[in-house]
Amino acid sequence: MDRPETVAQLTQTLRGGGYLADRGLATALFVALSLQRPILLEGEVGVGKTEVAKVLAAVFGRRLIRLQCYEGIDTHQALYEWDYARQMLHIRALSAHQAADSDAVDKLFGPAYLLERPLLAAVRAGDQAVLLIDEIDRADDEFEAFLLEVLSDFQISIPEIGTITAPSPPLVVLTSNRTRELHDALKRRCLYHWIGYPPADREVEIVLVREPEVAPELARKVVAAVHRLRELDLAKPPGVAETIDWARTLDFLGAADLTAQAAADTLGAVVKERDDLEVVHANLEEITSGA
Numbered sequence: 001m002d003r004p005e006t007v008a009q010l011t012q013t014l015r016g017g018g019y020l021a022d023r024g025l026a027t028a029l030f031v032a033l034s035l036q037r038p039i040l041l042e043g044e045v046g047v048g049k050t051e052v053a054k055v056l057a058a059v060f061g062r063r064l065i066r067l068q069c070y071e072g073i074d075t076h077q078a079l080y081e082w083d084y085a086r087q088m089l090h091i092r093a094l095s096a097h098q099a100a101d102s103d104a105v106d107k108l109f110g111p112a113y114l115l116e117r118p119l120l121a122a123v124r125a126g127d128q129a130v131l132l133i134d135e136i137d138r139a140d141d142e143f144e145a146f147l148l149e150v151l152s153d154f155q156i157s158i159p160e161i162g163t164i165t166a167p168s169p170p171l172v173v174l175t176s177n178r179t180r181e182l183h184d185a186l187k188r189r190c191l192y193h194w195i196g197y198p199p200a201d202r203e204v205e206i207v208l209v210r211e212p213e214v215a216p217e218l219a220r221k222v223v224a225a226v227h228r229l230r231e232l233d234l235a236k237p238p239g240v241a242e243t244i245d246w247a248r249t250l251d252f253l254g255a256a257d258l259t260a261q262a263a264a265d266t267l268g269a270v271v272k273e274r275d276d277l278e279v280v281h282a283n284l285e286e287i288t289s290g291a
C-alpha cells in the first residue's frame with residue numbers, strides 16, 4: 001500500500017506495525033500523507049514521537065532517512081559533503097600533466113566524490129522515503145532557517161553539479177521536545193500535533209503490543225503506578241518508553257505482582273534522577289497500592 005484511504009485504515013496499518021495512534025494523531029498523519037505536508041510532533045519525553053516515523057516507513061515500505069539534530073549541527077552534515085580523502089588520493093594519482101587539465105579537476109567535484117547526507121538523500125528518494133528530522137529543538141536558529149528553505153521547495157543546489165529536485169516530496173516528520181520555542185515560520189509550514197501521555201487503558205495496550213509476554217494484570221499495575229509517578233511533580237516524569245521498560249524488567253525477573261518491594265528493586269527502569277528517586281522511595285507504598 002502506498003497511501004492510506006481513510007484515517008481508520010491508517011490507524012489499522014500503524015497498529016499492524018506495532019504502533020497505537022489515537023484518533024488525533026492518526027488524523028494528523030493521514031492529512032500529512034495525503035496533502036504531502038510536513039508534520040511537526042511535539043510532546044512529552046518518550047511518548048512515541050520518533051517511533052511513529054519509523055513505523056510509518058516500515059508499514060508503507062519506504063526508506064527511513066533520519067536527520068538527528070544536535071547543537072552545532074551545520075548544513076554540510078545535513079546536506080552533502082565532498083569526500084576529501086578520496087579527492088586527495090585521486091589528486092596524488094594524477095600526473096603533473098593531468099593535474100593541469102581542467103577536466104580532471106572538474107571530475108573531483110562530480111557525483112563520484114559526493115557524500116550524500118540525510119537531506120540530499122531525502123530529496124533524491126522523494127516519496128519513497130520518510131524523512132525524520134529528530135529533535136529539531138536542539139539545532140540552532142540558523143539551521144532551522146535553512147531547513148525551512150529546504151522544506152519549502154525540496155530542491156538542493158550543488159554549485160559544482162546543479163540543482164536536484166525531489167520528484168515528489170518525502171513524508172517529513174519533525175519532532176521536538178520543546179527545549180525551546182520553534183519559529184513561527186517553520187511551524188506555519190507544518191501540520192502540528194501534540195502527543196501527550198496516553199490514557200491508562202491505551203498505555204496498557206501499548207505495553208502489551210510491545211511486550212506481548214507481559215501478563216495483562218501486571219501491565220495494568222505498572223501503568224497505574226506510572227500514572228501516579230506522573231502526578232508526583234518529578235524532574236523527569238516517566239514516558240511510555242519507561243512504562244514498557246518497567247513492565248519488561250518486572251516480567252524478566254518473574255515478578256507476578258507490583259509490590260512495593262518489587263517496585264523498589266526495579267525503580268531504575270523508570271526513575272532516572274537521584275532527587276526523583278528520593279521522592280519516589282518516600283511514596284512507594286502509595287504508588288504501588290490499590291492498582
Ligand SMILES: Nc1ncnc2c1ncn2[C@@H]1O[C@H](COP(=O)(O)OP(=O)(O)OP(=O)(O)O)[C@@H](O)[C@H]1O
Binds near residue numbers: 019
Ligand atoms: N503509541 C505507541 N504505540 C506503540 N509504541 C509506543 C507508543 N508510544 C510510545 N511507544 C514506545 O515507546 C518508546 C519510546 O518512543 P519514542 O522513542 O518514539 O519516544 P519519543 O517521544 O521520541 O521520546 P524522546 O522525546 O525521548 O525522543 C518506543 O520504543 C515505542 O515502542
Ligand SMILES: [Mg+2]
Binds near residue numbers: 050
Ligand atoms: Mg525521540
